[in-house]
Amino acid sequence: MSLLQAILLGIIQGLTEFLPISSSAHLVIAPFLLNWQLDPQITFTFDVLVQNGTLVAVVIYFWKDLWAILRAFVLGLIHRQPFTDPDSRLGWFILLASLPAGILGISIKPLVEAAFNSILATGLFLGVTAVLLLVAEWLGRRNRPLESIRWLDALVMGFFQALAIFPGISRSGATISGGMLCNLNRRAAARFSFLMSVPIMLAAGGLETLDALKVPGSTHFLLPILAGFIAAAITGYLAIHWLLGYLQKHPLRWFAIYCLVAGGLTIAVYFLRG
Structure with missing residues (x-):
């Protein structure tokens, strides 16, 4: 992997982790579309x-909120x-929202890993993200602020987060959709979505990092x-700031179309490549 490839993938990760278009999908699809011949083990470690x-980005952006919590x-x-x-x-609501994804991720880990190796599955799951976004815009009344959130809202968003363990289903897209279906306004749903990402990203990142560092040659x-890490942190921070402002006045349908x-x-x- 070249330095330019690493920076580009870091930018893709930072942007798509928080925009509702699936970072996991883009990290699978980008090398495929660009026809990069990358070592799968090194790619896994890098990803x-x-x-x-992006965990660093969300912690820095919401530092005051996280410290108060x-x-x-x-x-x-x-x-x-x-x-x-x-x-x-x-x-407590953030911890409650983290449970479904943690339980599901552990119980069906082999199935998730198989999905990450399937370009076809990733493309299809992007369609699932689009459907979630459109349904949330269609059915959600979007009249509740973050201060009104209840334990049931957190649990619902947690189950939507669990869907995002598959590549192509956007974590932010799924959880924001779940919040909007509970009638939270777009900005409130997005804010809680970002806050609830911290425990699951911290746990998953820690465990996967230990596994990744065991890959031979990873330290080279x-x-x-x-x-890539620095690029992801900077672009992730900017993506959070931009999306929170965008959602004050704009719908999610353009992300669904994308x-x-x-x-x-x-x-x-x-299919064209056979």
Whole structure:
């Protein structure tokens, strides 16, 4: 993997992790469409470690919120009033939302790994993302702020997050759709989507990083990995800021159209190449 390829993939990861168009799909599709002949083991190691760059982005962007949530959460446990403070409740809701994806990810890991090796499945799952976005726009009333979120909303968004363990189903797209179907407004759904990504990204990133570092020769590619990590962190931060502003006044349908086009193009190229 060249330095230029690493930076490009890092930018793709940073942008598509938070925009509702599936980062996992783009990391699978981009090398396929560009006909890059990359070592699968090195690509896996790179993808896993660079995804941690987007974790850094979301932590930096929401640092004040995360600190307030963590502080209130700990104080609530100390004073045995875990649900009194709104920030403490939000912390519990974030943990609740993380459970479905964690359980499903562990129970069907081989199936998920097989899907990551299938260009056809990735293209089809992009279509699923498009459907989720369109249904959320169609059915969601979008009249509730973040302060009104309840445990059931968090659980619903958690189940939508669990769908995103497959490549092509956008984590942010699925969870924002889930929030909108609970009638949260777009910005509130997106904000909680980003906050609830932290525990699952932290757990998955830590476990997968340990596995990735066991791949022979992975330490020989530290420069491309570092370049991709930095690119993902910077573009991820910018993507969060842009999307939160965009969703104040604009719908998700353009992202749905993009997913349909990208998925269709991927499937077409797959069959044309035989």
